[in-house]
Amino acid sequence: MSQSIPNIISQKVRPQAREILQKVGDFVDNDCLPAEELFHAQIRTDERRWKEFPPVMEELKSKAKKLGLWNLFLHSHYKEGAGLTNVEYALMAEIMGRCPISSEAMNCSAPDTGNMEVFAKYGSEAQKQKWLTPLLTGDIRSAFAMTERFVASSDATNIQTSMVKEGNEYVINGQKWWISGAGDPRCAVYLVMGKTNPKHDNPYKQQSIIIVPAETPGVTILRPMHIFGFDDAPHGHMEMAFENCRVPAENLILGEGRGFEIIQGRLGPGRIHHCMRSIGVAERALDLMIARVTHPQRKTFGKFLYQHGKIVADIAKSRMEIDAARLVVLNAADKIDQQNAKAALREIAMAKVIVPNTTLNVIDCAMQSFGAEGICQDQILAEFWTGIRTLRYADGPDEVHTAQLGKIELRRAPELYATYRILH
Amino acid sequence: MSQSIPNIISQKVRPQAREILQKVGDFVDNDCLPAEELFHAQIRTDERRWKEFPPVMEELKSKAKKLGLWNLFLHSHYKEGAGLTNVEYALMAEIMGRCPISSEAMNCSAPDTGNMEVFAKYGSEAQKQKWLTPLLTGDIRSAFAMTERFVASSDATNIQTSMVKEGNEYVINGQKWWISGAGDPRCAVYLVMGKTNPKHDNPYKQQSIIIVPAETPGVTILRPMHIFGFDDAPHGHMEMAFENCRVPAENLILGEGRGFEIIQGRLGPGRIHHCMRSIGVAERALDLMIARVTHPQRKTFGKFLYQHGKIVADIAKSRMEIDAARLVVLNAADKIDQQNAKAALREIAMAKVIVPNTTLNVIDCAMQSFGAEGICQDQILAEFWTGIRTLRYADGPDEVHTAQLGKIELRRAPELYATYRILH
């Protein structure tokens, strides 16, 4: 799989990064893509699918570790990381996006990446030793428990889970859903968001993040949530209950009321990863479409599919939109590198809105070129489409980001009256 | 559920049809919608889901029969039917579309409706007695086996299943997929398309349709095809093999080489049904969206959802597009009534292209307003979206219909040169 680095970013990719990039591409092509079918075959169709994990994944992980393709996501400012910039890692995330099982094979898959960043950035030494270490080695997995069913969680101040301090413990009560990765039998720890300070004047200071080990009494997995019919076992997106769960007070991360600080710090680079993996998804969808419409066996009415209607125009449009979207993401990644995630707020928001919509369009065209085969289990396209569709609301819906971007623009009004001599 | 008949069609709906329409609406509201949850709960999650059928359906069928809401789809020219015009039935199909289980409850569900029409229109008396009678009473179900996996079936001349006459039998060999309804334990008969005359000069005269009872030796269900992540058990869309299946020669419908004639006769009204059910789907999606965005529990940042961004504009756009699309379908239905399906070719093609695309847009907006809940098993929207998505290629992809409509327009060129005095 060729990886074309956009010209504009070319000089920012150091030789060592190019080398890793090449290795990632080879590993995905030669090891991960060929293992996809086996991976799916190793997932049971009955309840055991939540209790076992496809063994082929451990083989891939071993190989990736040997190749040094491990924890690439951890940026240069963490000593545990591979020393890559956001721009450099973004290019690798794109390649990983093409083959969904490859991210975990290189210990670069969500939500663990974000959780590891939280531990690395905000964790105490004890917290790091206990949780970050086994996460970095790939021995355990983790989940981030924020969203709740009965409130509008896109405004996180609505979150209701309570965390009451009793002695040297916090007692946690609440119900969460869409907890990705909580279905995984290897998931050993949850980062849970809830209210330690429900009466704080500032609603952004009421929430905290606490570490809850998976075996804590009172933690119950209620059911897997389905994404357009998929339950994504064994990973899963689970509905869970926390009933009188007691954890030591030192499990709190950073301190009471600092939940918003943590989730905001967690989001920036994570959104870049999601976006670049989505670009990789779009590239693979386009590849599949091209392969399909040039296929002699798929001729209809005496012509190749690509000779019909607007298929070539759709392919060109997809190419243009993918390439434009990639530049938007890389520009945001570069701004994080040059400044930081907060400074790149606008650029990240743009990427967050543009990329999933672009990718969905590309996949939809590709699916259409495959007819019935495009939306079934014999092609990866339906899984791609449904997965990317969730990104239009996950981490804040399009509408919220769009409204913010619009408001930022409106603030320019006074300056504009002056420039264009518009009387007010 | 109020049913608003568009003004333009109002005078074409006779009093007796209005009465039935009202009854259908009440039955759907009071009996079917409340049974939806139970219906889904009665479907097993293990392999038994292909062997049992949710008992609540038989209760609904009994009630519908008592109410006289049975076989409404069979048009006035069949003595077995309810005497409704296509326009009148179309209005009922829209209501049925809002609640997917209601069509079968009134014995009006695909593919049985199309199959019953084939028997009624083209079947011999013996064929009618054996198959049409139990289908009309709802005692058995049926499937239509046309599409094949390894050829581009959107050009049906590509279909490869062979039907070789040996003595007084046909021997059938072939592999089919996406055979909807073949998963149903009550499915007793297949209408199979294949080549009896593979060497006929005219490729449109090579194919025939033959009746294959489900218990015929050599018929094997291979696997259910998934629509995105749904397998639609127990109905199912199955991959099947026909290996040396022998059926009596009199099982042939109409005669050798008349397959295309039959499938074309089957499609016209069936497309109207699909389209109007889709309109019903769009209406329900819009209803759900309105209910969501006005819900006090879903306020974010201090406002109702409808007060954010472009939600009201999206609702208005959905309303406009649904109402326009409905008129397009009713115009086609009316042309079938006034003339026939062949004369209404253009109008049907337009409806076939416009409606699924419109409905998908509406559902997508609605899903977005529900966030994560919109795409999971707790709302019907994801099931709606995936189901309607298949209509963009089933019975001919958008692209084929669009190309045909375009070609019909191009034929007007000579007349235009004259009107506008354009020299050629």
Add this chain to the structure above:
Amino acid sequence: MSQSIPNIISQKVRPQAREILQKVGDFVDNDCLPAEELFHAQIRTDERRWKEFPPVMEELKSKAKKLGLWNLFLHSHYKEGAGLTNVEYALMAEIMGRCPISSEAMNCSAPDTGNMEVFAKYGSEAQKQKWLTPLLTGDIRSAFAMTERFVASSDATNIQTSMVKEGNEYVINGQKWWISGAGDPRCAVYLVMGKTNPKHDNPYKQQSIIIVPAETPGVTILRPMHIFGFDDAPHGHMEMAFENCRVPAENLILGEGRGFEIIQGRLGPGRIHHCMRSIGVAERALDLMIARVTHPQRKTFGKFLYQHGKIVADIAKSRMEIDAARLVVLNAADKIDQQNAKAALREIAMAKVIVPNTTLNVIDCAMQSFGAEGICQDQILAEFWTGIRTLRYADGPDEVHTAQLGKIELRRAPELYATYRILH
């Protein structure tokens, strides 16, 4: 030019209307279309273009009168009219739309049609005799002076022109712009909107409509407004001043404070006319596109234009969108016929939003197929595009109508909670 009556409406077009329709079609084809070039050639390029009117128009008017194609727009409830329903006239308006000069040739052009309706519906006998009579004979023309430059006129309560009663006269002061038809040397009368009752509690009772003869002292034409570079001379869209204009008190229409009542009564059918003429515009644009892309002289790279890219798909899409839009308008027209304009508020609003957007898309595709020729004076497409573009904000912008339609939908919420058992 063939006129295809949509099937769904066919039975509502009476034989006498079909006869007129045929005559209108023939008159447009045989007389108006061939006169278009001459009409444009007879418009001066210097200031005289505001003082003369192309003589060919009077010839066309004479012929139309002889053919009985005169004042067709006046609906059956006015004794002066042709006795056509809104649906019947709508079909004729579509034909007129194909050739912009044909409307006036049959005395069916805006804004005179709306003004004649105002006189017929609300005028006193004296007002009718003085103004309606010569308008109905085509001897004078008229304008409707509402919009003002420095206020947001899409909310007509903002209109500032003052009308102060002094003795038996009103003294009018105000500035208006975009007064269509005020450039015409034959324009003899303005219907002016302004505030007679600026302190009325109800802002919808402050405005009145008064008749201002063109020769009234104090009326000044300031300048023509341009539409994308066109000034539409001699018709024109003028900026005007009313300075201490004095008119007799009996020039008031209906009475003080009844301005909103009048403008609302004027709008309904007028919007249908605009929409159907737009449909006619779209049809001609599509015709021109088809003629262009099939033209042997326009081959590029060895192929006809229609063999390139997505042109056939664009043509098909245009056909579908035009046909759908026409049904939307006819449904609204029929509701006015069956009930009245007020009852058809929603349907008219939909037509008002859908049609111009659809038509603009069609024209844009057509222009693109003509390249540079498509946007210049050698084809009618640029004039069409700019004219239709104004309909997206004239008589209320898309946004206002969309917001209203959205609000109407939101009102259904309580009923929906009940139907779908959604708890609130």
Add this chain to the structure above:
Amino acid sequence: MSQSIPNIISQKVRPQAREILQKVGDFVDNDCLPAEELFHAQIRTDERRWKEFPPVMEELKSKAKKLGLWNLFLHSHYKEGAGLTNVEYALMAEIMGRCPISSEAMNCSAPDTGNMEVFAKYGSEAQKQKWLTPLLTGDIRSAFAMTERFVASSDATNIQTSMVKEGNEYVINGQKWWISGAGDPRCAVYLVMGKTNPKHDNPYKQQSIIIVPAETPGVTILRPMHIFGFDDAPHGHMEMAFENCRVPAENLILGEGRGFEIIQGRLGPGRIHHCMRSIGVAERALDLMIARVTHPQRKTFGKFLYQHGKIVADIAKSRMEIDAARLVVLNAADKIDQQNAKAALREIAMAKVIVPNTTLNVIDCAMQSFGAEGICQDQILAEFWTGIRTLRYADGPDEVHTAQLGKIELRRAPELYATYRILH
């Protein structure tokens, strides 16, 4: 006017370029924008508008020269230029795009820029001295005469103008249209494309470019072509005849049959300029929209315009699309800098398609926010819209570029079969 350099390109803009950029911004803000109204007022409304040039332009040119803001477009490899890279100049072109008169004020306006590049790159020393020198000083202007009326010029092999060598002269016969700048009284020279070798086997070797001084006998300006209703006097887009025009043989550029080589060399950077000026246009349109919708005088129904409907969402969408489009252009510009225009073919084609479409959307939103004022002579938006609309077909229509991009993608098919193990 603030100029924000996208982060990703920031390090490629040298300090000296930043300094010039700042000066360009100041000059446009402080000198050009305030002169716009006067410039338009100085254009006559009668025939004299083709014979005079607004004097304010010479004042602006003097000032620009003094500021050293002159011939910025000529790239570093020409000794006459300002030594800027394509990326650096692109940023300036964007600023110029905001104020259309500013390009000429800095001697950076089309078609002269492209013509100067032709002289600089392909001209003989004598040709340079005679034509490049006065063009570089701004003493004369020039035009490029390629497009012909009666052939499909988007395939330039169709061009028919003949150039027959007789002795030491070429005799030129042909008719051209849309010759931009030919209306300008200061236009002294045409670069004319035509066939010197009509029988050459390779149609791409039949055409040549020859220099035709404006005063050559046989050159006639026939009429100005209109863009929508604008004639863009005094610049103009003229239809012209060349009848038995005789020019010395040494006026040929490069040699016989090298026309395609020259026009291709001319296009690359020129397209970047057009694109970046378009981005500037989009920025100004967005600025105007923001100024309008925040304006207290434009409140309707008690709210600011921005509080209605989807206006904020439209603004955010415009911002995202502009920023994405800019990155696409800069990426292409950078590839020209790093490699050359030929290597950047794909990137340039993408920019060529994406930018005008994006800009048209932004302007259309902005126009809509201004209502009637948005499309008339009181705002620059209508002029912007019509000007940018021509870029969708000028230098090759969207469709041609899209088809090429699609074909390039299809070529990747064989590699894809291997990667994804798709059997063929």
